[in-house]
Amino acid sequence: MGMGLGAGFGMMMPGMIQQAMVAGQGGVPGTPASPSIPRPPAPPGAAGAAAAAGAAVGAAAGGLDFARLAPVTKDPKSMVGSVAEAAGYQVSSEGDALSVTVPLQALRKQKVTVEFDKRDDSGHPIAAFWSICGPASEKNAMSLLRYNTQMLHGAFAVKAVGGIEMIVLQANLMAETLDPLEVSRVLSAIAWQADKVEQKLVGGDEN
Numbered sequence: 001m002g003m004g005l006g007a008g009f010g011m012m013m014p015g016m017i018q019q020a021m022v023a024g025q026g027g028v029p030g031t032p033a034s035p036s037i038p039r040p041p042a043p044p045g046a047a048g049a050a051a052a053a054g055a056a057v058g059a060a061a062g063g064l065d066f067a068r069l070a071p072v073t074k075d076p077k078s079m080v081g082s083v084a085e086a087a088g089y090q091v092s093s094e095g096d097a098l099s100v101t102v103p104l105q106a107l108r109k110q111k112v113t114v115e116f117d118k119r120d121d122s123g124h125p126i127a128a129f130w131s132i133c134g135p136a137s138e139k140n141a142m143s144l145l146r147y148n149t150q151m152l153h154g155a156f157a158v159k160a161v162g163g164i165e166m167i168v169l170q171a172n173l174m175a176e177t178l179d180p181l182e183v184s185r186v187l188s189a190i191a192w193q194a195d196k197v198e199q200k201l202v203g204g205d206e207n
Contacts, residue, residue: 076127076175077116083183102191108205110191110198116175127178129154129186130170131194132161134201140167153189156197167201169194 081098084091090101098114110131118126136158144156144167154171161168171186198205 076125076178077114079178079180080114080127080183083180084187087184087187089187100187100191102187104192104195108195110195112187112191112194118172120174125175127173127175128170129173129190130157130159130168131190132159133167133169133194133197136165136167140201151193153186154193167197169197 077096077098080100081091081093084098084100089103092099094113096115096117100112100114101109102112103109112129112131115128115130116125118128120126133156148155154169157168157170158165159168159170160166169190171190173182173186195205
């Protein structure tokens with residue numbers, strides 16, 4: 001009996017497969033129409049299809065939150081100037097750069113220059129924050145390099161200012177993604193640390 005059932009089922013299989021293929025193709029002329037399985041309606045047009053696909057992906061991911069994306073800063077110079085003025089710093093424009101005078105404790109102050117005319121190797125604009133610490137000296141070079149390993153904002157470098165080699169504390173930020181809080185932190189950190197080094201190198205308050 002088992003052999004009979006197996007043989008009968010084997011003879012039925014080709015017909016079942018053929019009927020399934022005809023139904024999937026919408027039927028062949030001259031053959032009886034096969035019942036079709038209803039399908040959900042497709043969204044109208046390409047825009048509807050894309051919206052439906054995006055909604056499905058977002059739902060599957062539990063809803064995406066794009067809050068971590070940083071807005072692009074269209075006018076970094078104006079933004080830095082606004083942040084500095086809001087903090088009570090004196091701001092003046094020097095061509096393409098800004099000069100920010102940051103008041104410090106014990107009646108001291110420190111000038112921080114912010115330049116916007118530099119770009120990285122990929123062509124992205126850079127905002128360069130720097131402040132003069134004092135005259136460059138080879139005997140301080142190794143010590144300053146060691147201090148760089150501990151710096152949170154900026155690094156010590158040598159820069160020609162008015163034809164004289166000077167030690168500066170400099171920090172470079174991407175101009176397109178400047179954040180007001182980050183600008184505030186860098187301005188105060190550069191000014192405070194550069195003034196501390198200036199006190200050690202020259203003793204007075206020259207910058």
